[in-house]
Amino acid sequence: MKKNQFVIVGLGRFGSSLGRELIQLGYEVLGVDKDEEVVQEMSDVLTYTVSADCTDEETLRSIGVRNFDVGVVAIGDDIQASILTTILLKDLGVKTVVAKALDELHGRVLEKIGVDRVIYPERDMGIRVAHQLVSPNLLDYIELSKDYTIAELVVTGKMHGKTLSDLDLRARFGCSIVAINKPNGIIIAPTATDVLHERDVMVVIGTNEQIEQFEEAATR
Known part of the structure; x- marks a missing residue:
């Protein structure tokens, strides 16, 4: 093509x-x-x-x-x-x-x-940097619309060794993990049996509120 x-x-x-x-x-x-x-x-x-x-x-x-x-x-x-x-x-x-x-x-x-x-390069960069400064586990933040966001979040020790089924994000928070960046490569569209390890990077999609709630629960 x-x-x-x-x-x-x-x-x-x-x-x-x-x-x-x-x-x-x-x-x-x-x-x-x-x-x-x-x-x-x-x-x-x-x-x-x-x-x-x-x-x-x-x-x-x-x-x-x-x-x-x-x-x-x-x-x-x-x-x-x-x-x-x-x-x-x-x-x-x-x-x-x-x-x-x-x-x-x-x-x-x-x-x-x-x-x-x-x-809006300056405005969008300002929003991304602000979110990164107030959320230590947030690596990147892209606003898809006024409500929906894609965020890169670091897997914390609390989530280490758990499967996506264990986390049950969709039922608990309404957001979804659409990819996991691991040291040996990226898993696109991970399944319920995929296991998270500390310092893996999750690509999460959801509303701003859903992602904030998930991040708070992951760090408590």
């Missing part, structure tokens, strides 16, 4: 970090920024780089953005440029457009113009 190709508009901290990771994952990435110095710095990292003004429709058309599967608008502080670039990417036929929002108002505007996904 052909892999998606990405165009990232704006090669600041977020855009360049995203581009590096996509390259590491084996994808082709076109990076676009109006700053020639930034473009030059990223030219050896990304598949292609172009210095261009992405608020100009003809410029975007000439660099062939319509041929890319996913467009990411990662423009920094210029909200007007972010919105205009997003509209142009949609109009030019980019299949999926993702845009970085600086705040909730910017995000609402992006949603109204048809963005497929709005990303």
Whole structure:
């Protein structure tokens, strides 16, 4: 199957970090920024780089953005440029457009113009770090929606040697363990007979409240 190709508009901290990771994952990435110095710095990292003004429709058309599967608008502080670039990417036929929002108002505007996904890097990172700071067994925290979360929790000594059947998470708390990361590999969709060992990492899905209740019970 052909892999998606990405165009990232704006090669600041977020855009360049995203581009590096996509390259590491084996994808082709076109990076676009109006700053020639930034473009030059990223030219050896990304598949292609172009210095261009992405608020100009003809410029975007000439660099062939319509041929890319996913467009990411990662423009920094210029909200007007972010919105205009997003509209142009949609109009030019980019299949999926993702845009970085600086705040909730910017995000609402992006949603109204048809963005497929709005990303709030600073806000989301702040939420994740806050949860990690107050929960010593929480390694990572990703909010799927306003109610549902995926969390990575370390198996405590209290759970060591117990099977998932012993824990009975779904009946007791309503959440589910969807994977277990062990030293010798990851178990995806573990069964009731899988045994937990101290320092294993559980990937748990549920509401925020369910996961909090499970974590409290696991550490008491």
